[in-house]
Amino acid sequence: MILQSLHDLYDRLAADPSYEIAKPGYSPQKISFRVVIKPDGSLFSISSVADNTQKKPFVNHTVPEHQVRSGTKILPQFLCDKASYCLGVDAKSGEITKNRNHFDSFRDKHLNVENEIACDQYSSLCRFLESWDAEKLNQFREIHPDIFSLCINFGIFEIQGSNRPIHESPAVIRWWDRQLSRDGPVGQCLITGENLPIARLHPKIKGFASAAALVGVQKGTSYESYGLEQGFTSQTSEIASFKYAAALNWLLDGQGRQKHRTFLADTTCVFWTDKPSIVEEVGLQFFSSGSDIDEAAQDQGLRSKIEVLIKAMRQGKDVLMDIGENPDETDFFILGMEQPNPGRFAIRFFYKSSVSELLKNLQAHYAAISIIREYECGGSNGGNGQSEFLSNRDLINQTALKLSSGKLDYNTIPPLLGGALMRSILENIPYPEGIYSAVIRRIRADRTINYPRAAIIKGTLVRNHNQTIPAMLDPENTEPAYLLGRLFATLEKIQEEGHTAQTGGKLDSTIRDKYLSSACATPSAVFPRLETLSTHHRRHLNPGRKAFFDKLVGEIKWNQSATKSTHTLKEQGMFILGYYHQRKALFTAKEKSEQEPATTEQTV
Numbered sequence: 188m189i190l191q192s193l194h195d196l197y198d199r200l201a202a203d204p205s206y207e208i209a210k211p212g213y214s215p216q217k218i219s220f221r222v223v224i225k226p227d228g229s230l231f232s233i234s235s236v237a238d239n240t241q242k243k244p245f246v247n248h249t250v251p252e253h254q255v256r257s258g259t260k261i262l263p264q265f266l267c268d269k270a271s272y273c274l275g276v277d278a279k280s281g282e283i284t285k286n287r288n289h290f291d292s293f294r295d296k297h298l299n300v301e302n303e304i305a306c307d308q309y310s311s312l313c314r315f316l317e318s319w320d321a322e323k324l325n326q327f328r329e330i331h332p333d334i335f336s337l338c339i340n341f342g343i344f345e346i347q348g349s350n351r352p353i354h355e356s357p358a359v360i361r362w363w364d365r366q367l368s369r370d371g372p373v374g375q376c377l378i379t380g381e382n383l384p385i386a387r388l389h390p391k392i393k394g395f396a397s398a399a400a401l402v403g404v405q406k407g408t409s410y411e412s413y414g415l416e417q418g419f420t421s422q423t424s425e426i427a428s429f430k431y432a433a434a435l436n437w438l439l440d441g442q443g444r445q446k447h448r449t450f451l452a453d454t455t456c457v458f459w460t461d462k463p464s465i466v467e468e469v470g471l472q473f474f475s476s477g478s479d480i481d482e483a484a485q486d487q488g489l490r491s492k493i494e495v496l497i498k499a500m501r502q503g504k505d506v507l508m509d510i511g512e513n514p515d516e517t518d519f520f521i522l523g524m525e526q527p528n529p530g531r532f533a534i535r536f537f538y539k540s541s542v543s544e545l546l547k548n549l550q551a552h553y554a555a556i557s558i559i560r561e562y563e564c565g566g567s568n569g570g571n572g573q574s575e576f577l578s579n580r581d582l583i584n585q586t587a588l589k590l591s592s593g594k595l596d597y598n599t600i601p602p603l604l605g606g607a608l609m610r611s612i613l614e615n616i617p618y619p620e621g622i623y624s625a626v627i628r629r630i631r632a633d634r635t636i637n638y639p640r641a642a643i644i645k646g647t648l649v650r651n652h653n654q655t656i657p658a659m660l661d662p663e664n665t666e667p668a669y670l671l672g673r674l675f676a677t678l679e680k681i682q683e684e685g686h687t688a689q690t691g692g693k694l695d696s697t698i699r700d701k702y703l704s705s706a707c708a709t710p711s712a713v714f715p716r717l718e719t720l721s722t723h724h725r726r727h728l729n730p731g732r733k734a735f736f737d738k739l740v741g742e743i744k745w746n747q748s749a750t751k752s753t754h755t756l757k758e759q760g761m762f763i764l765g766y767y768h769q770r771k772a773l774f775t776a777k778e779k780s781e782q783e784p785a786t787t788e789q790t791v
Contacts, residue, residue: 189537190402190423190431192520194378196459197430200437207249208437211429212367214252214390215441216267217245219340222274223347226307228314230327231347233274235337245340247441251354251363252429255388263293265363266312266354270338274324281328281335283321290319306358308346315344376424378431383424387417390432394439394448394455397529401435402428449475451523452583452597452605454535458521464512466519466542469493473500473549473576474521500550500576504543514542521613523606535606538613548615556582556646559659559771561638577639579609585640586625589633601625623647627759631704641767644760652757660768662742667751668758671710672765674743675703678721680773681736685724707759711752 200206209215223231238246250267263272270278275290277283284290294316301313328335343352353359371384391398404420412420418428437443438457449456449471458474460467469492499506504514519542523535540548553576560575574581588599607619626643630636648654664670679697686694698706698717705713721740725733754762 188539189522189534190427191378192539193431193434194427195461196520197434199461200434206437207442209249209252209433211426212252212364213249214433215247215436216250216253217340218248218250218267218343219245220270220334220338220342221352222315222342222344224311224315224344225347226311228311228318230315230319230323233327233331233334233338235334237337244337248343248352250341250343255391261288261292263289263296265296266352266359267341267343268293269340270335270342273342273344274335274338275319275321276324276328276335276338278335278338281332283324294319300362304358304362306356306362308349308353308356309359311346312344312353371425372419374419374422374424376427377422378427379424381424383426385419385422386425386428387419389418389423389428390436392432392439392532393436394444395524395526395532397526399526399530399532401432401532446471449580451579451609452600453602454523454525454605454609456521456523456609458519460520460542461518464514464517464542465492465496465499465507465510466514466517466545469496472496473578475578475580497576499546500553503550504546507542507546512542514546517542519545521609523609535603536610538610540613545613548613551615552612552646553577555650556642557658558638558642558645559768561771577642579605579612581639582643583608583622585637585643586622586629588629617651618643618647620647620651623651623760624756627756627763630763631707634699634703636763636767636770641764644763648757648760648764654761656764660772664765666761668754668761669765670743671706671714671750672762672767673769674714674740674765675699675706675717675762676766676769676773677736677739677743678717680770681721681728682724684732685727688729689727707754707762709753710762711750714750 197208200208201210218236221234221236223234225231235244236246237244251265253264253267254262256262256264267273269289270276271284271289272293273290275284275287277285297309297316298313301310343354345352354363371387373382374385375381376383376385389400389402392401402418402421402423404417406417435457438447438459439455443457443459446468447457447459449458451474456474458467458470469489472493473496495506495510507514519538519540521536521538523537525533525535527533556577583600583605584595584597586600586604587595587597590596601621604619604621604625608622610616611618622643626640630640645656649656660673661669675698679699682697683694686692698720702713702717706717725736728736751758
């Protein structure tokens with residue numbers, strides 16, 4: 188299913204030249220330098236190629252497909268290779284490479300086919316390779332001592348005065364295309380069903396720490412059977428393996444990565460649709476990070492598409508029908524991959540559905556986690572990065588340890604959790620309990636209760652435990668843990684206002700910093716002391732605020748039964764939601780009181 192879907196994606200991309208996907212026999216490579224040769228075969232210049240717009244030391248360029256080269260194997264590529272092969276120089280040091288066989292093999296490979304290609308530009312390259320030696324290399328290095336340090340990736344060749352590389356010459360292209368006929372064993376391709384030459388080795392997938400094949404069987408292992416080895420054990424034709432690999436590389440490391448690739452903890456995700464759609468065009472804003480929406484919205488055309496998708500998330504598929512898209516007839520795909528170690532891939536999840544089903548499940552997800560935000564905000568994206576539509580990455584990052592520098596340590600995110608969360612959202616099934624418990628632990632450790640964490644807790648309790656929890660404060664909720672959370676938030680606010688009234692300054696730490704963890708897990712051990720401390724803090728309040736807080740505490744305690752000695756994990760979540768709701772309500776009431784100074788009492 189995965190390979191077939193990627194194979195179909197290639198056919199769709201190849202039919203539209205604007206996607207710039209490589210055709211069979213070619214592949215995109217990171218080009219860092221250009222060797223310019225005079226028509227007589229002498230060297231004119233070696234220059235760096237850099238993408239200044241992206242601040243990268245290379246540009247992506249389509250070149251003749253490279254053969255798989257691993258370990259110490261000497262295998263020159265055609266008209267595009269590393270500096271050690273095409274110039275005989277070590278890019279890091281600028282010195283002549285110790286293994287002269289790299290350049291010799293590159294030279295011999297090209298000289299051997301000169302007569303077959305019969306191209307003047309190609310012949311100029313051959314004259315250059317014949318005459319290039321250590322002496323000329325040293326002479327050039329004396330004049331340009333720093334140029335080789337920029338030749339870190341692959342290089343291509345050009346003729347002085349020409350506006351295209353040698354590998355794009357018509358005669359070279361015709362010859363190269365004739366070499367693509369395969370003579371391997373013929374079999375029925377598992378992707379297309381056609382009888383075609385079978386691939387022994389599948390193309391490598393890029394975009395990870397190391398390039399590796401997605402499909403492969405190590406030679407000489409127990410996976411071989413019926414006299415078949417390597418790629419012949421899972422029959423995939425040469426052309427089909429090229430197509431699925433080219434499509435996946437386009438998503439991961441090519442032009443498509445800007446709109447189709449995102450990261451979820453240790454998982455790299457790519458998504459696409461089987462025909463052009465708004466979901467494919469701007470879906471990255473919802474799968475990556477809500478705060479990215481404002482950045483993307485700087486472009487008017489993209490902003491309008493985002494607004495349409497936001498409207499569809501709220502109102503359903505009819506919004507897309509109104510603009511001419513049929514979400515029932517558009518398939519959506521998302522693939523999650525990880526590289527646990529070099530040379531291997533792990534498929535974390537693969538999901539296929541219609542766009543209408545995707546929207547339906549996303550609506551259910553956002554309804555489950557919907558909760559009032561900490562800050563007042565307008566539009567789709569709130570202040571301080573508080574988006575109405577929290578992305579999967581926004582949620583999963585709440586389980587990561589925050590370092591003293593303020594950055595998140597992504598290695599502390601529980602493994603496999605990202606894939607499990609994505610699957611629960613896309614298939615509308617219960618959320619992984621692991622993310623709920625991880626967020627509870629993180630809250631008790633760093634005493635931070637924010638909007639995304641509250642959303643995770645609410646969503647898990649609603650979907651997994653059939654709780655009915657509104658987005659805002661629920662004064663009618665009499666669950667003891669929820670009431671204790673409200674009481675804790677109220678006592679903290681009393682402490683803050685009492686200290687400010689007494690000293691005129693702000694507290695460095697509150698009862699949340701000292702008692703939140705124990706109040707959440709073992710409330711009976713700390714609440715008597717907290718209420719005693721609160722009596723002292725209330726003495727410093729003005730009469731209006733004191734009356735307000737006395738009334739609020741009385742209302743909360745009136746509905747409260749005896750304080751439990753310990754809370755279960757579920758009850759700890761209700762405690763945190765009670766705290767979060769009450770804290771937000773108190774600050775909302777304060778904002779209103781500042782706008783309406785004539786009002787002496789606030790209603791929460």
